[in-house]
Amino acid sequence: MMSHTSTMAVMDAESSDGSQRNQPLLDVQNLTKKFGGLVAVNDLSFQVDEGEILGFIGPNGAGKSTTFNCLTGKHKPTEGTVTFRGEEVTSKPPHEMVNKGMARTFQHFAPLYDRSVLENVALAYTSGKVFSWSGLFSLSTITGTTYDAAAEICARVGLQDDLHRMPGELPHAGLIRLELGRALATDPKLMLVDEVFAGLASGEVEEISNLLLELHAEGMTLIVIDHNMSGLFELIDRAIVINFGEMIAKGTPEEIKNDPEVQKAYLGGEEL
Amino acid sequence: MATQSAEDGSAGTIQLLRQNIPPRYYVGFVAFLVLAALPLGLSTVKILTMTAALYFAMFVVSWDFVSGYTGQVSFGHTLFFGVGGYTAALLNLEFGLSPVLTVIAGVLLTTVAGLMVGFPALRLHGHYLALITLLPPLVLIRFFSLYRSTFGGETGLPNPDNLIEVQGDFAATALVNYYLGLVVFAAIFLIAFVITRSDHGITYTAIQENEDAVSSVGINPAKFKLFAFVMSAALAGFAGAMFVHTPIGSASPSQLLELTVMIEILIAAILGGVGTISGAAVGAVFIYLARDYIRGIDTVVPILDMPVTRMDTFLFYVLMLGMLFFLPGGLLPKLTVFGRKIHARVTGGSPKAVTDGGYQQPAFVRQIEAYRTRILEALAALLRRDSK
Ligand SMILES: Nc1ncnc2c1ncn2[C@@H]1O[C@H](COP(=O)(O)OP(=O)(O)O)[C@@H](O)[C@H]1O
Ligand SMILES: [Mg+2]
Numbered sequence: 001m002m003s004h005t006s007t008m009a010v011m012d013a014e015s016s017d018g019s020q021r022n023q024p025l026l027d028v029q030n031l032t033k034k035f036g037g038l039v040a041v042n043d044l045s046f047q048v049d050e051g052e053i054l055g056f057i058g059p060n061g062a063g064k065s066t067t068f069n070c071l072t073g074k075h076k077p078t079e080g081t082v083t084f085r086g087e088e089v090t091s092k093p094p095h096e097m098v099n100k101g102m103a104r105t106f107q108h109f110a111p112l113y114d115r116s117v118l119e120n121v122a123l124a125y126t127s128g129k130v131f132s133w134s135g136l137f138s139l140s141t142i143t144g145t146t147y148d149a150a151a152e153i154c155a156r157v158g159l160q161d162d163l164h165r166m167p168g169e170l171p172h173a174g175l176i177r178l179e180l181g182r183a184l185a186t187d188p189k190l191m192l193v194d195e196v197f198a199g200l201a202s203g204e205v206e207e208i209s210n211l212l213l214e215l216h217a218e219g220m221t222l223i224v225i226d227h228n229m230s231g232l233f234e235l236i237d238r239a240i241v242i243n244f245g246e247m248i249a250k251g252t253p254e255e256i257k258n259d260p261e262v263q264k265a266y267l268g269g270e271e272l
Numbered sequence: 273m274a275t276q277s278a279e280d281g282s283a284g285t286i287q288l289l290r291q292n293i294p295p296r297y298y299v300g301f302v303a304f305l306v307l308a309a310l311p312l313g314l315s316t317v318k319i320l321t322m323t324a325a326l327y328f329a330m331f332v333v334s335w336d337f338v339s340g341y342t343g344q345v346s347f348g349h350t351l352f353f354g355v356g357g358y359t360a361a362l363l364n365l366e367f368g369l370s371p372v373l374t375v376i377a378g379v380l381l382t383t384v385a386g387l388m389v390g391f392p393a394l395r396l397h398g399h400y401l402a403l404i405t406l407l408p409p410l411v412l413i414r415f416f417s418l419y420r421s422t423f424g425g426e427t428g429l430p431n432p433d434n435l436i437e438v439q440g441d442f443a444a445t446a447l448v449n450y451y452l453g454l455v456v457f458a459a460i461f462l463i464a465f466v467i468t469r470s471d472h473g474i475t476y477t478a479i480q481e482n483e484d485a486v487s488s489v490g491i492n493p494a495k496f497k498l499f500a501f502v503m504s505a506a507l508a509g510f511a512g513a514m515f516v517h518t519p520i521g522s523a524s525p526s527q528l529l530e531l532t533v534m535i536e537i538l539i540a541a542i543l544g545g546v547g548t549i550s551g552a553a554v555g556a557v558f559i560y561l562a563r564d565y566i567r568g569i570d571t572v573v574p575i576l577d578m579p580v581t582r583m584d585t586f587l588f589y590v591l592m593l594g595m596l597f598f599l600p601g602g603l604l605p606k607l608t609v610f611g612r613k614i615h616a617r618v619t620g621g622s623p624k625a626v627t628d629g630g631y632q633q634p635a636f637v638r639q640i641e642a643y644r645t646r647i648l649e650a651l652a653a654l655l656r657r658d659s660k
Binding site for chain 2: 113119134183
C-alpha cells in the first residue's frame, strides 16, 4: 500500500538508534504446530538477523511451509512465540504481518486469475482502507500512478513483457516471478520465499537466484525454503534443516552438507 | 473524484477521463434518458409497472454489489428489503411517522441486520453461506404470520402513505412517484457503480478470486467483506423502505420476502451479468417486464389447452431456465464484448481491442459455465450411446 514507504522509514530510524541494535530481526521460540494428531512443526527455535539470507531446508512434508504459515499468521501456532522487529507478533493476522514488513510467496501459487499480471501487482497499491475517499471513489482503473509503480516491480522480477497477460497464460517460472513481484510490491523488510526453485530449468534458477541476491544487496532479509540444497548453495549465508517438524542441523552450507543427521534424513531420498 | 490529479502533477486526470470514457457509458446515459422520457407515452398502469421494475432493479443491484463482487453469495437478501419495508410501513401506519423519517429508520435497522448477518458470514463460504443466508427471511415470514395482527401475516400490511401524494389525482401521484423512484434508482446505481469501480471494487473481486492474495499485500479481506455486506444491506433496506411508500409497493411477503422474489433476483443478476452492477440493472428491468408481459398474454397455449394467464409462472421459469442455460455469462458482458468488436471494426482499432480485453467472468459465473459444459457433455455422451 501507498503508505508503506513512509512508515517503513520511521521504523528504520527507530531500529537504528542503538537500543535495539543486537536484536535479531526475527526471533522464533519453541514454535509448535499440530494438525489434530499430526505434529507438523515441533518445538522449533531460530533467529534471523537483519541482512541475512537464511536457507530453510528439509524433505517434502518436513513442515517448512507450515512454519511459514505460522510466521505469517495464516495459521495460529499451537505453541511458541514469534517476535518480529522487537515486537511480539504471534498469531497476528496475515495482512498485519505484511504491513509490519513481512511478505511471503506461496508454494502453491495464489495469483488472481481474473486480472492481468500488472493488475495483480497493482493490488498492493490500492488504498487498503475501507473508509477513505480514494478507496471508495478513486478512479483506480484509469489513473496511471499506481500502474507505473506496479510496472516497475514487474520489470524487476522479469515480467516486463508479460504485463498484460493473464496469470493463466504464464509458464511456471512466470507464476513464480509473479509471486515474488506481489511480495516485493509491499516493500517488505523480510521476505519468506517458499520453494521458488522447484520445477525450474537451470537458467531460470540462476535468474531467480540473481534477483534474490540483488534484493539482498539492497538490504532485504530473506528466508528461502527449498527441499534440497543444491540450488541454494550460492545464495545463502547459513541454513537450518528440519525433518518431521524438528530441527536436525544448522550452520554454513558446508557444515550442513557434512552433517550425518542431514545425510541420514536424505538417505535413499532426494539428492542433497 | 479527481483526487489523484494533484499527485499526477499534470492535468492528466481530466484528460484521462475524457479519453477513457468507454462508449458503453454513453449507452447507459441514453438508457437513463429513455427511462426519464418513458412516462410520456405510457398509461398509468404501465407507469406503476415501470416503477415496480425500477425498485426491483435496485434490489438486484444491491445483491450484485456484495454477491457479484466479493463472491459472498447471499440467498437471503430479501431479509433486507423486508426489514427496510416493514419498518417503514409499520412506523407510518402505527405511529403516523412521516415517510421521510420511516425511510431513515428503515435504513438504520437494515444496517443493523446487515451487521448481524455479515459478521457470521465472514466465517462461512460457498454453499454453506448460501444455505445459511437462505433462512432468515423465511424465519421472518413465519414470525410475521405468527403475529399477524401486528405484521399482517401472509397478506402483508395495508398500504402506508405515499412519499409524495398529489391530492385527488392518482395518475399524477403515480407519475411523481415514478420519477422519485428513478432518482432513488439513479442514486443507488451510482453509489454501487462508483464504489465497485474504485479500489473497493478491485479489492472485492480479488477477495472472490483468492483471499490469500489479498491479505498477502497487506489488505484485510474481512473488513472489506463486512463493509460490502453492510453497504449492500443498507442499499437494499433503503430501496425496500422507499418502495412501500409508493402506490405500487406495500409491505407484504410476496413483494419483499418470499423465496420467489429472491429467485427472480438471482435470475435477473445472472442473466444481466453477475459482478457488473449495470448488468444487474438491465437484467432486472428485462426480467420484470418479461414477467409482466407473459402474465398479460391472453391466448390459450395450443397443445396444453390452457390459457397463458394460468401458467404464466410456469412459462416464466421455463423461459428463464432456457436463457440461463444458453446465456450463463449474462447479457451485458456478451453485449459489451460484441460492442467492442463493432467499435474496433468501425474505428479500425487494434486487433488487441477486439479480444475481450482480458475480461474474465467472475468465479461464480465460471462455475455456472462449468456446470453447463458438464451437462452438455453428459447429454452428448448420452446421445452417442443411444445412437449406437
Ligand atoms: N492445513 C493443513 N491441515 C492438515 N495437515 C497439514 C496442513 N498443512 C500441512 N499439513 C501437514 O503438515 C506436514 C508438513 O507440511 P508442509 O509444511 O507443507 O511441508 P513442507 O512444506 O516442508 O513440504 C505434512 O504432513 C502436511 O500433510
Ligand atoms: Mg512446502
